[in-house]
Amino acid sequence: MDFFEPGDFALSSGITLVNARLAYKTHGTLSAAKDNAILFPNFLGGTPEALEVWIGEGRPLDPSKYFIILPGQFGSAPSSSPSTTAAPFDRGAFPAVHIADDVRVQHRLVTEKFGIQELQLVLGWSVGAMQTYEWAVRFPGMVKRMASFAGGPRPSAWTKLWLHTAIEEPLTSDPHWNNGFYTDAQAVLTGMYRQAHATALTVQPPGFYREGAEGWRSLGFASIDDFISRFWATFWRSQDPNDVVAQARKARSADPSAGGDLTAALSRITAKALVVAFTGDPIFPPAECKADADRIPHAQFREIESVFGHLATFALSEQDKQAIDQALREVLAN
Numbered sequence: 001m002d003f004f005e006p007g008d009f010a011l012s013s014g015i016t017l018v019n020a021r022l023a024y025k026t027h028g029t030l031s032a033a034k035d036n037a038i039l040f041p042n043f044l045g046g047t048p049e050a051l052e053v054w055i056g057e058g059r060p061l062d063p064s065k066y067f068i069i070l071p072g073q074f075g076s077a078p079s080s081s082p083s084t085t086a087a088p089f090d091r092g093a094f095p096a097v098h099i100a101d102d103v104r105v106q107h108r109l110v111t112e113k114f115g116i117q118e119l120q121l122v123l124g125w126s127v128g129a130m131q132t133y134e135w136a137v138r139f140p141g142m143v144k145r146m147a148s149f150a151g152g153p154r155p156s157a158w159t160k161l162w163l164h165t166a167i168e169e170p171l172t173s174d175p176h177w178n179n180g181f182y183t184d185a186q187a188v189l190t191g192m193y194r195q196a197h198a199t200a201l202t203v204q205p206p207g208f209y210r211e212g213a214e215g216w217r218s219l220g221f222a223s224i225d226d227f228i229s230r231f232w233a234t235f236w237r238s239q240d241p242n243d244v245v246a247q248a249r250k251a252r253s254a255d256p257s258a259g260g261d262l263t264a265a266l267s268r269i270t271a272k273a274l275v276v277a278f279t280g281d282p283i284f285p286p287a288e289c290k291a292d293a294d295r296i297p298h299a300q301f302r303e304i305e306s307v308f309g310h311l312a313t314f315a316l317s318e319q320d321k322q323a324i325d326q327a328l329r330e331v332l333a334n
Contacts, residue, residue: 001025001048001078004109009080015095022105023072023079024048027055028063030114037116038068039106041124041131043313044167044247045239048072053315060328066120071109073102073131075246082242094246099127099254103134107142121332122271123147125313126283127247130154130254133292136269137256146271147331149313149324152284152292153262154255159283166202167248170194171241188241195244196232200224205280205309215307219316266295273299274331276324280309302327 001023009020025048030037038061040051048070055061061068072079074097082094110116122143124132129151136146137153155163171177171191208215209224216227236244257265273296277289286303293301304323306312312320 003078004105004113006105006108006112009101009105011095012098012100013096017074017080017085017095017097020074020080020105022074022109024109025052025070027052027068027070028066030067030116034114034116035118035120036066037110037114037119038066038121038123039110039119039135040068040070041102041106041122041128041135042071042073042076043124043126043128044251045076045235045244046128047076054324060325060332067114069110069114071102071106073127073247074105075250076243077240081240082246083240094242096253097246097250099130099134099250100138100256100258102131102250103138106131106135107139110142117142119143121145121147121328123149123328124151125149126151126310127251127254129284130251133266134254134256136271136273137265140268140270143269143271145273145331146269147274147276147328148289148292149276149327150278150281150284150289150310152289153257153266155252156288160252162202162283163248163252166198167195168245170198171245189237191241192236192239193233195236196228199236200228200232202282203310205282205307207280208307208309213307218307263295266292267297269296269299272331274327275299275301276327277301277303278306278309278312279303280306281312283310300331 004022004024006020009017011017042051051070055063055068057064075081077083085094119142122132122135129148132146132148133153136143174191207213216224221227275289275293277284277286290301293299306320308316308320315321
């Protein structure tokens, strides 16, 4: 893991994040012409390592061909976040961050650290897709191609409600939560177990649990309770709760139009664009993803059938992995 340290960083809110830092990892070698770079931002709760499952020789994200940058994001350790930032911005005092802040600091990483002026592809899942849209709107001249998977430029009203109810509220409603700081260590585990149940109920489509399909069984879990405990509870308990809340609030405020006309903002995208949705995804439903694609000049839309819905981007099945690889292979083809 490496770190980019831009110093004091002015956030979109007007607050300065003192001694900001952005974690990142790279795979491959940057060409002498600096024309083989791919940027792969992360999802909520994700780390650069979590995306490495999509990188490999002979695959679309081939490190023998491309220089692949996996940046962290504000609000998520080990980048500047409530759990890693010293006073006066630690814990509950950590300032609100926005998707635009992630993209602006990533832009500085790409241009100042590596001297890259064009990205062959920017892609991301979910919150990473939000960053992808922000990149394509904010820096259209730098983004040659973009690929959004299970994401959108800004969350719908339902998705905002989901971010609050399923991600934030199980934590912030706890009586031990005090302005972004847990006063009881056990309460952290309790809140995150409630969060695990909320996401188990809402992230996968109903067919994931349907008798005869039972997607959880294909993953090697003995029961639904086993799936919740060993998959979702394990995922959330690996996070700092303060960081999770910061990221959820950041996702809720995502908007590359900055409160303006989203159609006009997306019409400014010049990248070759691919928008991919997954059947049964309630967080970013295919119909909404298609509507976003229709706003982008010459964008292509694809719906991939998957029992995992929003979780398809976790590469939980070989079928999903091959379908996503094929989509990436096509967007990178020319």
